[in-house]
Amino acid sequence: MLTKVHTGLDPVPGVWWKPAHKAEKVWVAIAFGWCMVLFAMMPLWHWKGGQNPSGVRRRVEPKAFYARTLAFANQYKVGEDRGLPIVAPPPGADIYLVGLTFQWYPILRLERGKEYMLHLSSLDVNHGFSLYPLNVNFQVVPGYDYGLRVTPTAAGDFRILCNEFCGIGHHTMVGRVIVVDEAGQPVADNEAARIRRGGAR
């Protein structure tokens, strides 16, 4: 029943297609079962879970996407911070965020508990959308519009880091998202975002 004892260095003589011992069979069966659990979790989360990277995906000309973003920013602009418009779209709106070396444009002001359709794309190279400190990450690819339904669940003054290398100024690419609660807190103005260098608050 068993093959002659040998190591992995030896050629295997004769017929080696022998039934496995029970211990091996049991482990293979357990491992297979676990693999099926791993597999089932993903469709299950699409059905029952709240966080899925599915979205609406289509190709887009980078310049056209940029133009759409500028129009969106002009339409809902409520203020300005560091030369970037603060944009407060109504709940349910299509909202646009574009990455370009080395900036996220514009600053978004969203309301807690409301759903938005967030469109992500890039004007030039690949960028990485990384919502800090929540740690929500998406790849931003030029020529592709990634539309994600998002519902912010907590108010706060968030940052968008770039986590895909995009050039020598990659580490300076930081954007801003403000989520306000029903009382309009935190206030989305220059004061709320301190400048680390230069001493100004």
Next chain:
Amino acid sequence: MTAPAASLFRTCRVTGRRIHIQAEWLVKANAVVAVVALLVGATAALLLALTRWQAVHLLPPEWYYRLLGVHGMNMLIFFIIYFEMAVLWFAGTVLLNARPAAPKLGWTNFGLMLAGSLLVEWTQWTGRADVMFTSYPPLKAHPVFYLGVILFAVGALLVVAQFFATILIAKREKTYSGSLPLVVYGAATAAIIAVITLLHGALIYIPTFLWSLGLIPSVDPQIYRMLWWALGHSSQQINVAAMVAIWYLLGGLTVGAAVLNEKVSRWAFVLYILFISLASAHHLLVDPGFSPAWKIVNTSYFMYMAVLASMVHGFTVPAGMELGMRLRGFTQGMFGWLRRAPWGDPGFSALILSIVVFGFFGGITGVTIGTEQINIVAHNTLRVPGHFHATVVSGTAMAFMGATYYLLPLIFRRKVAFWGLAKAQPWLFAIGLLLLETGMTFAGSFGIPRRHWDISFSQAPFDVAINPAVDLFMAMIGIGGIMAVTGALAFILIAVKSVFLGEAVTEIPRGTAMAGIPQGLTNPPVYPPNVDALNQELHAPGRGIAGATPGTLVLVGVFLLAFMVYYFTNWKLLSFLWKIG
């Protein structure tokens, strides 16, 4: 076909194997270049670790990003693939007592690879290819960078073809009987995956090369990412297959590990070939270009069949070692075989550390962050390098180092220099890496990006309030990095001293321990004459499910439990986020 002249071979005085002299030189040349690449990559690693350790922050940004590209190329491509070429020449000829197919062509291909590597190094070091290892367009490098990669890949592909030809020659000339040894079968698996991988590489690097010359207008960035990762990730699966083959090799050499069942182990290798190259999807889970169904099928290697393969090897390798030890009389209790294993043999300690860290750290984190939704909290954060250092470095590189301690006396016929250091080296390297990987994984869980020069964001328009705990994790990366690089440099020192200035080994007397010769060669694991009867006895039905290898069954149980806890914890963390979809 006539048998080749005997003078082309030498007979190994230790193992009695017939070794082809040209093949042996090809093994040596590839191994030496691999070590040089390791030295370059390790030097870069030290500087990078000291930059990300925010308290030191050593390099200026342009050199940080440049050396990150250099580190990736030298470690993931050059060091690993040159070593794998050495493994192919070794497995194809030495283990089969065979002559190599067209050794002269072997040298041409080696030259091609070398020329390609030097071109890549030139463009990277001179700032002509500041595009990282991944070179995602529209970031553009100098055309010579892409040309260098293509030359290297063509050379490697041709060596793989020579490996297959060598097996065919061995079969025809009947240098071995029956079926291929499992180790060679594993190496052949790696070679087949290499073909798939390198073809994808050609499919994407050739258009990108033409684009860099201005001959075609653009390369689609999303399609590039898909095809590039069919090279970039699948080539890591060459490493997995080669590493598992080395596990079986070192298991045999150090403790006489028995193959439990050829059918099971070989099927697991076949599963690698069938499914592992779908892994390109791991990098595209939060990309815009692909549907959820595509992502789920591909990221799971078609229902986790390649994970199943690794879990099978994760049982059969240690269980084979347990059985080998038990058959040689180390039968006390559940773990007597492990306690009395040759821990002083750096080949053995490297093997154990490779298996444990690859499985518990690399495997579990990899499957978890490669889950479609969980990738949202992992993509491009430091969790990703935390994972792959545990697989490629703690797993593959560690196994290759362990194998080197046997190649030095067997192929280079030199004693291992600095024997005391050699015994400590696997531990130093593994512990340093564990610190580094733990630091990276936790920092990444706090959202710290990979490939990022400055997480103090001192030049950014907005301040970023980083959790103070992150400083600790970044310091772990720095300190762990220093330890791991010290371990790598110790390995390089040992290898170079042994090869070029080492004491020649003419004969290895059996039974007396000797400094500079691993225990598996001075006291080779020999089965007693009645081994087959003992094996029957250990597998007697009365011993129940645990059978011959109860200790391993307990160990894999612990592994599965750790896997489940980590996996479901990540789902829980994901559920706290904004609603997205």
